[in-house]
Amino acid sequence: MVGWAVGRLALVTGAGSGIGRAACQVLSREGATVIAADRNYDAALETIKTHTALASGSNDVGEHCAIELDVADSKSVQNLVQTLSKQYRVPPRIIVNSAGITRDNWMLKLSEEDYESVLNVNLKGTFLIMQTFAKAMAEAKVSGSIVNISSIVGKYGNIGQTNYSASKAGVVAMTQTAAKELGKFNIRVNVVLPGFIDTPMVKTVPDKVKESLLKMVPLGRLGTPNEVAELIMFLASDKSSFINGASIDVTGGY
Numbered sequence: 001m002v003g004w005a006v007g008r009l010a011l012v013t014g015a016g017s018g019i020g021r022a023a024c025q026v027l028s029r030e031g032a033t034v035i036a037a038d039r040n041y042d043a044a045l046e047t048i049k050t051h052t053a054l055a056s057g058s059n060d061v062g063e064h065c066a067i068e069l070d071v072a073d074s075k076s077v078q079n080l081v082q083t084l085s086k087q088y089r090v091p092p093r094i095i096v097n098s099a100g101i102t103r104d105n106w107m108l109k110l111s112e113e114d115y116e117s118v119l120n121v122n123l124k125g126t127f128l129i130m131q132t133f134a135k136a137m138a139e140a141k142v143s144g145s146i147v148n149i150s151s152i153v154g155k156y157g158n159i160g161q162t163n164y165s166a167s168k169a170g171v172v173a174m175t176q177t178a179a180k181e182l183g184k185f186n187i188r189v190n191v192v193l194p195g196f197i198d199t200p201m202v203k204t205v206p207d208k209v210k211e212s213l214l215k216m217v218p219l220g221r222l223g224t225p226n227e228v229a230e231l232i233m234f235l236a237s238d239k240s241s242f243i244n245g246a247s248i249d250v251t252g253g254y
C-alpha cells in the first residue's frame with residue numbers, strides 16, 4: 001500500500017453510515033489505519049469489514065478497528081481515547097467529526113428534548129472529540145488535522161431545522177476558534193459544509209420537500225457521500241498544509 005496516509009491513524013465518528021463511512025473508505029484507500037467509531041457498533045464493523053481498502057472482499061480488517069462511541073457522552077469519549085492509547089500507542093492524527101442527527105420539526109412545535117439531543121450530538125459531541133484528541137496530539141507532540149462536518153443550513157437556515165441549523169452554525173464558529181488556538185501545536189482544524197447528500201439522513205426528508213430543495217441546486221441532483229469524502233481526504237492530507245480555519249461548501253452550488 002503506497003499513499004500519503006500510510007502509518008497515520010484516522011478516527012472517524014459516525015463511521016457506520018453515509019459520509020463517515022465514505023470517509024473511512026477514502027482514507028483507507030490513501031493508506032490510513034481507520035478507527036471507525038459509531039454509536040451503532042455493528043454498522044461501524046460493517047464499514048471496516050466491507051468498505052475499507054485493506055478489508056474489501058475479505059474478513060481481514062488489518063489494523064483497522066470498529067468501536068462503539070457516543071460522542072455526546074464524555075465518559076464514552078474518555079474510554080475511547082484510553083482504549084486507543086493502549087491499542088495503538090500513538091494518538092490519531094486525523095480526526096473526522098461526522099456523527100450527527102436530525103430531529104426536525106417546526107420551531108413552534110419543537111420539544112426541548114429534541115432541541116437538546118441535536119445540540120448534544122452535533123455541537124457538544126464535536127467539541128468533546130476535538131478537545132480530547134487535540135489534547136492527546138499536543139501531549140504526544142504530533143501534528144494533526146481535524147475535519148468537522150457542519151451543513152449548508154448552518155449558513156442559511158432551513159424550515160423545520162431550528163435545532164439542527166443552530167448546531168451546525170455552532171460547529172463553524174467552534175472550528176474557527178479551535179483553528180486559532182491549536183495552530184501553535186501544528187494541528188489544523190477545518191469544516192466542511194455539505195448541501196443535500198444522498199445518505200440515510202436525507203431519506204427522512206419528505207419527497208415534496210426534497211423536490212423543492214433540488215430545484216435550488218444548480219447541478220440538479222443530490223451529492224454522493226464520496227464527493228464529500230474526497231474533500232475530507234484533501235483537508236486531512238498535507239496537500240492542504242496551509243488551509244486552517246476554513247469553511248468549505250460541497251453543495252452543487254446550492
Ligand code: NAP
Nearest residue numbers: 014016017018019039070071099100151194196197199201
Ligand atoms: P447518517 O448516514 O445518518 O450517518 C450518521 C452516523 O452517525 C450514523 O451511523 C449515526 O448512528 C451516527 N451517530 C448518531 N449519533 C451518534 C452519537 N451520539 N455518537 C456516535 N455516532 C452517532 O448521516 P450523514 O448524512 O452521513 O451525516 C454525516 C454528517 O454530515 C452529520 O454531521 C450530518 O449532520 C452532516 N450533513 C449531512 C448532510 C446530508 O445531506 N446527508 C448534509 C449536511 C451535513 P445512528 O444511525 O444510530 O443514528
